Amino acid sequence: MNDSTAIAPMPGSSKLAILAYLGISALVYVLMMVLGLLMRMGQANWLGLPADLFYQIMTAHGAGMVGISGLAGSAVMWYFLRRYVDLTVGILWANLAFFLSGVVLILGGIFLGGYAGGWTFLFPLPSHGMGLWGPVGAACFLGGLLLIGVGFLLLYLDVARAIISKYGSLARGLGWPQLFGNSDETPPPAAVVAATMVLLVNITGIVAGAVVLVLILVNLFMPEFEVDALLTKNLIYFFGHVFINATIYQAVIAVYEILPEYTKRPWKVNKVFLGAWTASTIMVMAVYPHHLLMDFVMPTWALVLGQIMSYTGGFPILVVTAFGALTIVHRSGIQWDMPSGLLFLSMFGWAVGVVPAVIDGTIAVNNVMHNTMWVPGHFHMYLIVGLVAMLFGFKYYITGQDGKPGMFDKLAFWIYSLGGVGLSVTFLISGYFSVPRRWAQHMPEWVGLSQPAALMGAAVALGAAIFAIRFLTSLKHARAV
Amino acid sequence: MIQDTVLVVTLVLMGAIVAAFLFVAINAKNDGGEYAPIQGRAYAIRSKLFWVLVVAGVLITTVTTLDLPYAATRGEMAGVDKQIDINGKQWYWEIADTSAKVGETVVFNVSAGDVTHGLGVYDQDMRIIGQTQAMPGYANSLKLTFDKPGNYKLMCMEYCGVAHHAMVSDFTVTE
């Protein structure tokens, strides 16, 4: 690899790659937030957004956010995991290459091919563009997703290889001998446990996604192969749910690694911690039927299981990770700066977002809340205030911007966090008023809800833009990888 | 209305989490010295919290799964006054009958002709009283009892293409 372009003073292809991941993600986040803002402004009647463009933007916003979260989360995981295992830098670059080619295809499919079938490509919508898009546009979109999947597959396989060659097996990576047996060996560090969980669920998810994407592609060009809509939906939600969940599970490694540095208190990997991550591994894969609670034809047991998993899935987050963060910070004499502040905020965002999520996962509630604004309400809470805060916290950390934050940083922190909470709460309140999600045009009585939401969205985008600029202008101070 | 309960419970629980984080954030800067005692107290609280959540979870799960909206789809039509077939298409609803009487228990047999849609039934205050997915190849049966007369709306809840938001039909409940 050619290192001459690496950023001084610490050359290294891996550092350059991690910074490329983070830089690209910072820009894409801001861009996607602007797209989100445009949608909210459209719904607020402040912007004349034609419906086709709205839905194209919606598709780009969804696919873009999920994809870039996966990319940025994997950078965090990679950065810390490399402290413990031997990862391959070439694979990191390869993933980025696959990702960017996938993005080109997806954007082409959406804005040239007119594809506006939503990032969830709910079958058989991709083949029913009704003139707005044709099979080629849809195929570009789906092909782009496939390419991105291949890249991530390579990355997770390399992570698996590295973990297995050091610890022997993935079960050991999850600390099973310590959890279930009487092993006295030191359990693997938190980063390894989390990475093992993530690679397990994501490889499984990518395989499911790769099967269903190809089947939908076949159907696009050979409609006589009629794919079962319910089975497809199961696979899509399995894949989609696992992937978006895993973004947070890999980014949280930053919290495990950085908060102890600040508080001089270790984040102990004990049985409770290991048990929580093993439970998460299973629950993240088994919880997806909570997306299908309104598919009455699904087997009742699967749906009840979806409700139960959705409730218990909150345990490891609330009782172990968020509680652990609180414990480690409480009366620690921590110095509040951008990394510690954003990471602490992120734990709050994740924990608080679990509440509306779990409540919506109750069948009786889902019956009036499913596909209302309540749903984006909960996940915007733990993506904006949780995941993205986590990622920007890490970006401040890696560019050495700890210590006393500047005025702009502080301002951005408060604009971003209050805007994020406010935006999510307006989503939730809209859900309370039964406003459906994914509507280009809102009924007059709902417009009043979208207007404050648009303002909050603008605040979030502004805050994130300041974070991004601060990151990109501090790259030269970046830590060694 | 169930939405009110949901909102109150959500706000209370979110409030509790806000309080916990604020409490820790405010106390964070004071150095409490040794970590072990702090950790010990925290673990004690955590195990209590765990058991509270477990017990609450068992109770809530039991109560909320006693009455599931799936019976009609499984063919239980006892006490049903009327069945109405609804077929979702890009972008309109084919509805066999657009009216019912107050007090009637209606089962909507919902399917789709092209792509997946979602049938949401909105009351005159524009609040959802029930919904189900409309999928090609499947029929979901949504059972509802209309207590109040008025103009209800049937709206699409699952994104189905560029005129998704225009997929609204009227449904009248008379005395």
Next chain:
Amino acid sequence: MTLRAVIIMALGMVVAITATPLGHWLESTMVSHVLVELPLLVVAGIIFALPLKPVSQPLLNWVNRGGICGLITASFLLAFWMLPRWLDTSLGDPWVASAKYGSMVLTGMILALSWPSAHVITRAVVKIEFLTMFFRLGWLYLISPERLCNNYLLTDQIWLGRGFLLVGLALTITWAYPILFGNAVLEQQLTERKLSID
């Protein structure tokens, strides 16, 4: 058993399949055609390649580094004969049938000459793509509204679909188990060939 004996047995198997009623019998149902006959030919090819390995290694290092070229070629050969059109045609046309037999043996040989030099990530990708393809094909065969091969009944096709899914499942378990719970061979492989991509 000596290598020579194994090769003679493999040769016998190829002859039996291509020149005796055994082949016809295996081809009488779609499941045995695709999931027994073709894999047997591939296995024969793998055996035939065993003595070639030391001889061809210098050339392979040159044109087939990391086994990539070979694995791509083998994938396309397999994909080609998974096209219902050519599987179907091979039953009536002796030329096409010979091409099928030949390319399956060739696939085995290419695999045997590529796999040992393939990087562990390459192997994992190939394995995952392979089992994913079984799930896709199984699903497609189960939902196909019409006969894909004129020579086989619709029910035959459905059995093959189920067969694909079963094989996919079996492969998943076989390959996932050591990764999840560990085995010595795997660990050794992984530590020996740590990296070489960048």
Next chain:
Amino acid sequence: MQYWVSAATSFLSLCVGVVALAWGTDGGQAWTAESARRLAVLEQPVVLPWVTLLNQQGKQQQLTDPLASQSASGLTLMEFIYTRCPTVCLAMGAEFRSLQAELYSGLPSERHSELPSGLYFRGGEVKLLSVSFDPEDSIEDLKHYLTRFSANPSIWSAAKFARQSDLEMIKQQLGLIVIPEPSVGYIHNSAVYVIYDGRVVAILDHDDRKGIRDVISQYLPGTAGSG
């Protein structure tokens, strides 16, 4: 250097593979042998060989000329059956019966505009022919087959091969597959063969009514209404 050679060979094998798959599916158009032979016929019509058939009256006739009355510019829809067939041939027969009703409206051509959509053709210019490939089918069996579907003898005839060797030739030339199967009789590929001017110009699904109409209006533009 070694690295680049291998990269080049890998890329080359990728290209060759893609080309091979494209060739093997006629550019993604023909994934099955059935679709391949249909595509081939569309591109290059097959000239029918001189084959003698025995029709339901026991009379000899040529494959290309099922009804003596037929004019040279006429069109024949042919399908291959066997009369004991419990499954697909029944469906094919039923389809031919309804096609016959459509073809034989009994109206003169100047009144075609009065016909409801779907009833396009005047009888006499399009003929139907069911050919049995089963050597066990007798003249009587053919007669029964036609009676079962209320065939109009001026439109629809049934026939068998006068010499079994002709069947082999037809199988070769048209890609007709007939495999004896103890439990069901035969496995065969069901299709409608459109014969025009002694050549097979299209092969279609037996229930592809729209496709059949389109071909007819393509070859006999004067007789068919607009679809």
